[in-house]
Amino acid sequence: MKKTVILGALTVTGLSAAAASAATLDDVKARGKLNCGVTTGLVGFAAPDANNEWTGFDVGVCRAVAAAVLGDPTAVEFVPTTGKTRFTALASGEIDMLARNTTWTFSRDVDLKFEFVGINYYDGQGFMVPKALGVSSAKELDGATVCIQTGTTTELNLADFFRTNNISYEPVPIETNAEAQQQYLAGACDVYTTDASGLAATRAAFENPGDHVVLPEIISKEPLGPLVRHGDNDWGDIVRWTLNALIAAEEMGITSANLEEMKSNTNNPEIARILGTEGNLGEMLGLDADWAARAIAAGGNYGELFEKNIGENTPIGLSRGLNAQWTDGGLLYAPPFR
């Protein structure tokens, strides 16, 4: 008994990276819960609500995967991660997937050994300033104090932007969005910069959102999407196609409301394949036939998730923009289910 404890402790200290190559699907099933990394709190994307339930756009992806794999959208253990801790949490196996405003970049995909399974929000980095400052362009920010979350791509873009425009700034590194909000509102920094969606979400939580403006410049591409560890391709496929199912469902007009009806009487073969009444897509993933139907039922299709959490009728008020379906002139495009 004692020996087991010691050996167990040794395995942990010996960086149990072996977990990376093990089958995550089996681990999740055995555990009965999906460990999903999210932000420490960004209203609309991932934040605990008044009943201490995690809600939001990224949370929706976690719940869809849990529903597809475990049949229960509530079987998720949400692990709040900061910009700094998220990758270590994923690499060490503490979480099974990361659904947190994380930008798909070359080095993260290739060098950090992660696998981005898709994009659930096309974003770009913006700047927010108090209206009273009278600034109308980011190029007028010479000498400004800028609050920035450390360990993010925005930090690197910020350095590049000011460098290429030959203007100076004073970075104030902070750890979480909440801290940034506190410092920004107290006037300890003139500018807050992060992804434009994050700015909108943060501004919506202010007492007087109208006193603050988001500057027109978008200085980077920030494709945000869920990611998993490199090396477990089966698990990567499950998360990838769950996201694709949500996107395809919107395109095909499958909603959480008409799901059952569609299942019984559709004559569109692709819808039938997604919903598992035709073909064996679920089996190929190592799941059952109903996997995608459960994922869609969990929180609705992509469009429903968007409207409910961050859309124009929410306080965050983001328009679909680039995140519209390809059929509506946006970039969302799920590969065919066949």
Add this chain to the structure above:
Amino acid sequence: MSTLTDPPKESFRLSMLIYDTRYRSATIQVVALMGFMLLAAWLINNTLTNLATLGKPIDFGFFREPAGYDINQRLLDYNSRDSHLRASFLGLLNTLVVAVLGCITATILGVLIGVLRLSSNWLVARIMTVYVEMFRNVPVLLWIVLVMAVLIESLPAPNAFRGENATASMSFMDSVAVTNRGVYIPEPLFDRSLGNISLLGESSLRFDVSVDFLVIVAVLIIGFWAAARIKARADRIQEATGQRPTTWYLRLGVVVLPLIAVLVALGFHLGYPELRGFNFQGGIYMRNSLIALWLALSLYTAAFIAEIVRGGILAIAKGQSEAAGALGLRPNRIMSLVILPQALRVIIPPLISNYLNLTKNSSLAIAVGYLDITGTLGGITMNQTGRELECVLLLMLVYLVISLSISAVMNWYNNRVKLVER
């Protein structure tokens, strides 16, 4: 007549390693050592294999890559195109700045509070007790965050200094600006500066040293040396004649006059901070992250040092001060000539641990966004490159070296002040 024969040579048998008490302890130690080495080898091997499986073999090459991020507080020149190594080096300097500032302030505060806690004034002694108990029993991270929150929330933003009806104004004849971003104080400037010496060329560890600074330090050292010579001469005269010549003006003069001469020659003047653009410009800018960290660490560690000082003073028998009093010494002379020299023997060893603690606690800097080495090497660099193991190992090595250095210096000092036994 009998002949003496040697006792039969005892032959060595393997079992004696266990059953013979002469060898047994050595056997056990050798076996334990081998076991320990096996364990260590297994751990290292396991780590290396697992990292290789992950596709991330240990590699320090990332240090040469451009860091890509900016560091707000920097003692040396740095920009976002410099390497990760340079960024780590700047973080190290920031760690040392806060450690040195913290140790000095904590010592001054600690000695003061420790002595005051023994005061015969009931109120003063109780207030000091409350201080010590309050700071000792709450984690230092909370103090750091609290001080930072107070600084941010209670002080005016630079905006408040602007315009016709400004709600805040600069203090000390418009020379110091206290804002919620930090404190701006006047900086020393030289009209006829001698420039900088660049050490180590263009490498990542390049280091600029101000010649003005070196000259001033040299003049000060010579001044103090001369003052010491004058004191020694006065001592000699006192021993020979019993009369001590008044030398304080001479001693002050040899330190101050050359310094003033050098400052005038260099064209010394103060640069005042002034509101320009979004922030104050000019002057020395002490960020509130540095102030919060420095203040919180100093106040926290001072509580421990106060207890050490109190213990040290209490450890000296009361008879010592009574005897000194009987010789006619005044209380402050008793303290400096009789009590403290003996108390230092008790005070210094635990003081070393507290300096080490303060230095290690400075790694909590990231809580207030102060970019020390934990923030650069162990934070952003680690995050951007994904080289967790390399960064953490290096970080541990850095703290080990800093701690051992502090320990070595303080032990040297301890050996100097401890009682010489004959």
